[in-house]
Amino acid sequence: MINCIIVDDEPLAIQLLESHISKIESLKLIGTAKNAMDAYKILQSTPIDLMFLDIEMPDLNGIDFLKSLHKKPKTIFTTAYREFAIEGFELEAVDYILKPISFERFFKAVDRVLRKNTATKEEGEFIILKSGGLNKRILLEDIVYFESCGNDVKVIVKDNTSIIAKDKISELDMLLSQKGFVRVHRSFLINSQFVTAFNNDELMLGKYSIPVGRTYKKEVDEFITDFSKKKIN
Known part of the structure; x- marks a missing residue:
């Protein structure tokens, strides 16, 4: 503040x-x-x-x-x-x-x-999203995932709160694809740093279960391969 x-x-x-x-x-x-x-x-x-x-x-x-x-x-x-x-x-x-x-x-x-x-303050990068008539500044490291809600997106942050923002998930995907975010479903863009478990059909981000879309299997497979290498190292 x-x-x-x-x-x-x-x-x-x-x-x-x-x-x-x-x-x-x-x-x-x-x-x-x-x-x-x-x-x-x-x-x-x-x-x-x-x-x-x-x-x-x-x-x-x-x-x-x-x-x-x-x-x-x-x-x-x-x-x-x-x-x-x-x-x-x-x-x-x-x-x-x-x-x-x-x-x-x-x-x-x-x-x-x-x-x-x-x-x-040596904080991480942030994004500014329009929500409820305000321009809200949110650190990328605090965002767990985005979920498409019609013409808006729901943003889930790590303190278990959420906001509805005037944005499109496709535009956020283009903006954040080089920042550790992965599109895993047409309705979901996740922060890969929060992944705790996975299988072929879903990814777990702590208590959140995120489905894997059929058309996004390639992106998810590439992420899982990189994820597994990091864990081994």
Whole structure:
């Protein structure tokens, strides 16, 4: 979870950013501030990972405020003015977004933070899936299998929870076939790391029994051969 704050003196700009933030599960909005002094109080009281910072504000502008901070959170500048872009990037801002801010542009900026955060923590790769109106970030190593459900997919994760995502299993197969995932049935794409037992007709992923489709026998046979060699070694 990434703790973030919004620093902006425009109520409508704050409302828009709050809406965008609410759609990304990995972001937790700690608070909002209408000026630099209020933002400073939040930063002193709570660990903040990411700051959405306006530039044109009363008393102290966003550029000077960021310069004044001894410990700087990752910062995405949100402004209506292009002329501050160079100075913003000199302060090593993650991104510089011009208002009005679309969700697509907002998500592109936040995704940079998510990926940097993952690398910092030395976590594995992840996928972002749309579910329940949110863009959910799920580590590949946590996914047990995908199951096709009409035009959606059910995603089973290792803590025994599941989500329904707006995606197609065929597209996930193409995306994840080089990441340890194996298509074993027209309705099932499994994470090979969770296989605990198998026979000609099914694969066991812990307590889950996954059928082997007739047209996917070749892929499953190749997987079983590699799987058995790894176990021997």
